[in-house]
Amino acid sequence: MNFKVGDLVEVRSEAEILATLDERGELDGLPFMPEMLPYCGKRLTVHKVAHKLCDTQTRTGLRRMERAVHLTGARCDGSAHGGCQTACSMYWKEDWLKPVTDAPTTSPQDSRLLPLLEINTRKPPAEDGGERYSCQATELLRAAPSCLPFTSVGQYVTDVRSGNVGLGRTVQGVAIGLFNRLQHLARRVLPRRLWLKDGLPWGFLKGRLTGKTPTMTLDLRPGELVRVKSKEEILATLNGDMLNRGMGFEQEMARYCGRTARVQARVERCLDEKTGELLHMKNPCIVLEEVVCVGVHSLNCPREFVPFWREIWLERVPAGRE
Template sequence: MLKPNQLVKVRPLKQILHTLDTEGCLDGLPFMPEMIEYCEKIFRVASKVEKTCVDNPTMYMAEFRNNDVYFLEDLRCSGLFHDGCQRACRIFWKESWLEPVSGIKSEITEDSSIHSDEMDKQKLRTRQTDEIYFCQSTWLRNATKPLSAKEKIFKLFTDVKIGTYNIIEALKLLLFPLLRKLVRKIRDQHPRGNLTKTPEEVLNLQPGEVVEVRSFDEIITTLDKRGKNKGLLFDPEMKIFCGKRFKVRNRLEKMILERNGKMIEVKNSVILEGVTCECYFAFGGCPRKEFQYWREIWLKRVN
C-alpha cells in the first residue's frame, strides 16, 4: 500500500493500456485521455481514497472495487478530450498505474505523448452515446460499491490510521452530520430565499481576478424558495466562505453532470481557487474536494 507524501511515478502509457479492459477501464475505473500527460512523471501521493461520494443517480458513499485508488497531489482533469468540460474533477489513480520511486523529484525527458489514432485503437473512450459522456465521474457507479453506515465508520477509523484525517477531523465527520440531522428535525437549516424569479449579474470575471464573497444576507436575497439562483444551489457549506476573498480559478461555462453524463451550459458562474467541498455534513466524510460553483451575483470584484 502506498503512503501519503510517498513519491510515485505514473507508469508509461503502454504499460497502463495493458491493464485496461475493452471499455478502457480497470476494475470499472476509466483511464482518461486527459491522464496521458502525467505518464512517466513523478508526483507525491496525497491520500488513499478509502471512499468517495457518488452522484449517480442519487448521492451516496461508496468504496472502489479492490480498494486500491489514490489521489496524487491535486491533479485534476483538464476536460480537454471531453469537449472542454470545466468541472476540474480530481483524478483517481489505480495502484497498478503507479510505481514507487526513491529520491527527490527529477526532470522527465521522455516523451509520453500518444497519437490520436493510437488512442482510438486502444479504446480510450470519451462518450457512451452522442449525448452521454464517458469519464471517471460518470462511470463511478460502475467502479464502486455502496457502503453501509457501519462500513463508513470503519472507513473513517482507517482514514485516521493512514493519515487522511486526524482524530479531531474524524470526530467532526461523525458528529456534524448527526447534529445536522437532529437540528433539521427541529427547523430547516438550508439557505432559502423568497423569490420566484431570481436575478443575475454579469461581471465577466477572469482567471486571476480577486473577488470577495458577498455576505450571507446579501446572497439570500438572490435565492428562490429552493435555495437556488437560476437553478444553481447555494449549498449550506458555502456559507463559511461569505466575506472572504479568493482568486478566480476559471470561468464555468459548461460541465458534465455526474448523475446523467450530459453536458450542460452554465452562465455567469466561476470556480474559485481552493474553494472546495469539505463534506463535513456527509457522514464519515469524502476526500474528493470537488470545487464549489459560484454565481457572479454572489461575488463582488476587488480592485
C-alpha cells in the same frame, strides 16, 4: 491500501497501464482517461487516499472506492471531453502507480493506448442525437458500487491512518453527520413545532425566495480579487431548494463566506454526470483559486469538488483594499 498522503509515487508507463485495462479502457469499472496520459512517467505526491466518495448522481450518500488515490495537481482539463471545465480531481488506481525509487525509470509509449481511451470517451448519442461523453465522474457508480454506511467505523480509521484528515476533523465530521441524521429523523416523526432550527442540517441554510431568482453580471476575469458575500446576502438570492437559476449553494460553500480569493476561470461548459451530456451555461459561473469542497459536511469525503460560484454571490475587492 499501499499509499498514504504525502507519498511520492510514479505514474506507470503507457504500456504498463494498458496491461491493466479491459476493452473499455477501465480497471474495476474506473476509466483511465486521455487527460491522464501526460502524467505517465511523472512523479507526483499522493494528495488524498480515495477510499470513499460522495454520490452526486443518486444522492445515496457515500460510496466505497477500492485501492485508489488522488494526486496533487492532477485535475482533469476536459480536453477529451468537449472542454468540460469541472476540473475534477482524477482517480488513480494503485495499479497505475508505483513507489519512487532512486533508480531512473523509462516510460515507453504504446500507440494502442490513446485510440482505446478516445473511443471510450463517448457514449451512445442522446435521443436528440446530441453527443454524450463517458468519464470517471459519469462512471463512478460502477467504479464504486457499494454504499458506505455512516456506521462503518473503518472509514474513520482509514481517514486518520491514511493522513486524509486528523482526529479532530474526523470527530467534527462524525458529529455533523450524526446531527444531520437526527434532524432528518425529527422531520419524519415529530410535529413541526418541535423541530430544532426548522429541521435544517448543520449550517442551517434556507433560501428565502419563492419566485424567480435574481442574477447579476460582473464580467469577472481570471486574476481578479473577489470577496464571497455574507451568508445572509447569498441566502437572499436562493429559492427554497437552495438554487439560483438552477445552480446550487451548499453548506461547504458557506464556509468561505466573507473570505477573499482570486478568480481562476469562468466556467461555461460542464458534463452532466448522470447523462454524459455537455451542458452549456447561459450564465457563466466562476471558479476561485484554492477554493474546494473539503468534505466537512460529508464525512470528510476526499473528492474535493471545485465549487461553481454565481457572480451575484461575489463582489470585487477594490484596488488597494486587498
